Amino acid sequence: MPNKALRILIADEQHFHRMKTERLFNQLGYHRVAPVQSLVEMLTLVEYGCEPFDLVLINASLAGGALDLFGFFLDNRQVHHALIYDGRRAQLPPVSAAAGFPQKVQQRVQVSHAAQPDLASIQRLMALIDSPVCEAAPSPDHEWNRQRIG
Template sequence: MPNKALRILIADEQHFQRMRIERLFNRLDYYRVAPVQSLAELLTLIEYGGVSFDLVVINAALSDGALDLRDFFLDHPQVHHALIYDGLLIPACGQQKVQVSAAALPDLACIQRLMATVDPQLPFVGTVISVR
């Protein structure tokens, strides 16, 4: 049974992509999802929102070099886990807190593998494979 209290933040400039990712989480029974379209909105919610996020899913292009996303999420206490997708130019990280995917958009299998780490009480059928 998924932990329905988990807070998830999705950041992407494209409305369609935010909605597609949110629907993937909804298919897995996660509904506390906040979609944002800019880096400024993401930073505002993380820095001043007063609540932590269990997971941030962000398109690497959103930062456009203005912020080192991997280091930001590794060091930020308000973010417990992060997935940076479309991250061809971001070096992979050896820690489970931040995962980098070269995929243009995460698919259901990617989200399931990710949630096996974020929500350990989730029964996951199959093998957990690291996100590439």
């Protein structure tokens, strides 16, 4: 079951692409999707947002070389995960969870040469982002705290 609280941002200058991608997320049960049409809008929402975005999808051509998208998303605390698509235009090498990059890169930023994300690629991406979290092992004083409280 999808986590309906995930915040998703789609940045693409083509209205049809934004709408199509948003509908794919809606089909999968994700409805907190914000579409934007410019780099300035995307930067404004990311930088001045109260809470971080769980996922940002951006068409690489939107930056037009004005911003190193890969570096921006890799070190940005306001974005947990990013997919840069149409990366061939920005001359970015493809980066996916299967690539030989460090785990931090694989989990945070992916680059696709596809012109637009399709349902299968979004499903794979969301399987990584929206996977069930394993419970952490209790700390040694966990039992003591529970006994004391209740």
